[in-house]
Amino acid sequence: MFSWFERRLKPFPDGNPEQPPKTLVAFCLYYSKGAWPFILTAGTLMMLIALTEVWLFSFIGNIVDWLAEQNRETFVEEQFWGLTGMAIVVLIGLPLLVILHSLITYQSLLGNYPMRIRWLVHKYLLNQSVTFYQDEFAGRIATKVMQTALAVRECVIKLFDVLNYVTVYFIGTVVIIGAADWRLALPLIAWLGLYVVLLRYFVPRLGKVAADQADARSVMTGRIVDSYTNIQTVKLFSHAQRELAFAKEGMSDFLGTVHRQMRLVTKLYTCLYLLNSLLLFSVGFLAIYLWVESLITVGAIAVALSLVLRLWGMSQWIMWEISSLFENIGTVQDGIKTVSVPQDIQDKPNAMPLKVQQGDIHFEHLNFYYSEDKPILRDLDLAIKAGEKIGLVGRSGAGKSTLVNLLLRFYEVRDGRITIDGQDISTVTQESLRQHIGMVTQDTSLLHRSVRGNIAYGRPDATQEMIEQAAHRAEADVFIADLEDSQGRRGYDAHVGERGVKLSGGQRQRIAIARVMLKDAPILILDEATSALDSEVEAAIQENLYRLMEGKTVIAIAHRLSTIAAMDRLVVMDEGRIVEQGSHEELLAHGGLYAQLWARQSGGFLPD
16 A cells, blocks of 8 residues: 555656756746645645544534533433544544545655655756856755755645645634634634734744755855865865864854744744733633623533634644745755756757767867956867877966867857767767767766776676776776775775775776776777876786777877877967977977977976
8 A cells, every 4th residue: 555655656757857947936836747636635635634623623512512401311312423423533534534645645745756856956967067066065066956855845745735724724713613602703813813923024034044044054064075075185184173164164154044043933932822822811711701691602612712722732833834834945945046057058959969980070260268358269270080199288278178178068169169070069969979989087086886887887788798808908907806895895896985085096097997998989088098007007008098099089188298199190289279280200390389398398297
């Protein structure tokens, strides 16, 4: 039974999510698609439960009157069907309503509903540009994904469930008490007016504090996660105390919002308690007065006082629920700022998969800048023939990495275009583009998964034999066999830690090279691919790298010029332009910038 209800709402819907709306109501509606039948059903059931409970209070009043007025010997016989009906409602009807409401709420909604939101948000954010992640803490983004999903669930369910229950309950209470004597309903109406005034004053203030608190919480979490992610740097520079101070500042800001919230809560609780005390006193005083005047029965007094006591407890629960609602509204509004950001780079509606037959690459009159006053590439034109291997050379900041990032569509070209086999890369799907490009970077980042999973990341269908062959070609098998993680997993099953922290820089680099070798893409980019390797290991895998380059179009970036001197052509960049091209010997004979860099090179590095 539980699993049947748990399968009703699909937690991982298909399809590619669009940019979410930026307004609160539209945002909640967008992420509630597919869940509405369950939300409305739960709300309807809660309304029926409220009506039944109010009716039971009214029936209790009737019982009190019957017991006071009727003969004990004939009581059961005279009220048999009424008592039987109440027994059926209490023992069967109300429990069934509560059980069905619980199954829909707890099995169908509370787990699957926020998971749908997390899934859709995660799918959307994975398609965000590299720039998006460069501007945010990873921990902060993850925290907002988790917080926002739960907050949307609470906002929608509380609105359609709790407020529905409260409205029906209060209206039913006023009707039942007013039926005994209309004067008894007056204190309730006055109480409701003052109660609304309290809500209007305190709830928006609690909501504002909640929004500040959600932002402060994500900042605090982001700072802590940033310290853990970069723990090696923290220890290297002996900055544990500095990181503590940095985290303490975030924690203090968060604690300040908590203190503000708790002050408002204390004021709210005090005012509410005084208001409820006045309600109980006024209804009790008026009920006794009307009974003395023989205007109402004892049963009416019992119903009025019991319903007031019920409202006493409910009013505090309602206030907390509404405060929680506005707190979640604040969290959603804070999450919208991160989630509802347009994607900088999107596939065009009619984008087709890239088809690489040869591997010709042409950069046509490229202009690119991050800000208009700081151009990075200026009217750059470069043609690379299929199978040609070129080396990009230049000082730091010359635009080499930017050129590669544009080819990968990590950024969009401002002016000009890039084509592969005549296909403009802006018109093909990003996924197909990057499937045809293999890249080894200087700053190798591995996933916190097994060695096998990391090597096979570019080719998930690879067999164990293919994975081991790639590791052997990259000279990685010599250390993989000795790896063991904290869970006792060894060799290819061992996990490498976050960003591959359990491995040395050279080991991470060899895993990355094995990964690209296994991917075997027709276009290969090497960005300081052997910079983290010692000379002996570099020499050992250099032959395999040359073998990997066979039949591929290769772009290699290296500050250590000796590693790319044997390329078919060297392209020298300076200030976003191509200033020289040719072979190593031709450029030395030319006596230009390349010759200067070659002459100045010391220890394998180039000065700015």
